[in-house]
Amino acid sequence: MAPSDGFAVTVEVVDGRAEFRVRGDLDHATAPELAAITGALLDHRHRPVVFDMAEVEFLGAAGLGVIARAVFRLGSAEGGVTVRGPSPATQRLLAIAGMAGLVHVEPGLGRVGPARGVASEREGEVNALARRSALAADRDVVDAALRLVVALAHATVDGADGVSVSLTRHGRLVSVAATDDTVAGMDRDQHASGEGPCVAAAEEGRWFHVESLQDESRWPTFVPLAQARGINSILSTPLRASTGPAGALNIYSFTAHAFAERAQHLAEQFAGRASDILADAGFGVADEEDASERRAHRLQDALLARETIAQAQGVLMAVDGVSADEAYDALRRSSCATGQPLRSRAADVLASAERDGSPRRAGVPAERPADA
Secondary structure, eight states, rough: OOOOOOOEEEEEEEEEEEEEEEEEEETTTTTHHHHHHHHHHHHOOOEEEEEEEEEEEEHHHHHHHHHHHHHHTTTTTTEEEEEOOOOOOHHHHHHHTTTTSEEEEEESSSOOOOOOOHHHHHHHHHHHHHHHHTTOSSSHHHHHHHHHHHHHHHHHHHTHHHHHEEEEEEEEEEEESSSSSHHHHHHHHHHHHTSHHHHHHHHSOOOOOEOOOGOSOOOOHHHHHHHHOOEEEEEEEEEETEEEEEEEEEEEESSTTTHHHHHHHHHHHHHHHHHHHHHHTTOOOOOOHHHHHHHHHHHHHHHHHHHHHHHHHHHHHHOOOHHHHHHHHHHHHHHHEEEEEEHHHHHHHHHHHHHHSGGGTTTOOOOOOOOO
16 A cells, blocks of 8 residues: 555654654554664664654554654663654553653653653643543544554564454454454454454463464364465464453464464563553443543553553663563562552652662562673
8 A cells, every 4th residue: 555645754863863754644554664764774773763743643553663663672772762742642542552651752842851750740741641531441542552552563573474452342252453454354254253262362361372273173163264364373362351351462473383482472461461451441341330430530540550660660771771671571570579569569669769769679670681
């Protein structure tokens, strides 16, 4: 598909900082152009990176995926990634997807500054975002956030040729996000036949890994349909809401034995983020009489929690020189070891950093970079 009419990207590199000014719709048709330009400049080690979104009319999951890949590539590099002039909808998706603390947000043409900081300094801004989003924890916004998770998983998981999310709605499984028609068809085949790893993961609440469909005998109706679409390997991870299993994150490959241990670990992480989105939106709550009010309170609390966790990630990244994922894993392990909620452990890290400049007293073990 050709890029949308009116779409344009201009690039300026000043003192090693690459600024991308984007105009028009940034969606699945236009994002590859921005991704190619961004990748080429990052290959030449231009950093930090600024995405000027003031003239972006629509930002889709594929466009947000470009920003996320830049964050992953730069890691904790000084300056990182800045999003300039984002619309309220873009800010909302960044917050729901857990990226708000990993990018710098610049509302206008003022001085670029980090999005991290002391929680109390940002509480007013987060509360305002939550108020704007109070009615947005509906199906459209939840599905948009899930499309972002799908785009990120597709870009990140080695061997992934397609990714989808299926959810149980009104008593049946439906596909709410898919990277392409082949993947959407894979989901439909499973929903229609009532069998397959997606259906099994959603119903049983456990992980299913099909290393090779050639050797698979559990789903006699579904397997030939998948093979006809060229699929050879599938990784389905359950999604959970407050009431139990809610669906599945499905990763497909045209290659047998495609998903190594690292891919399985990433799938679990992305499924966890998708489950968090569902829980924040009150997915699966039976009584809908005061659903809007419950969602508003839940979303406001969730945004504050994500802000605290993202800031704690930033502290650990700065102190230990680790990636965002490694910092998040350290927080989660510390939370499990102590029995404290993740948000409480993150607040301890921030309090310790404020008090003496070191998160170590909060009891979070130091992470070592993978190549250390």
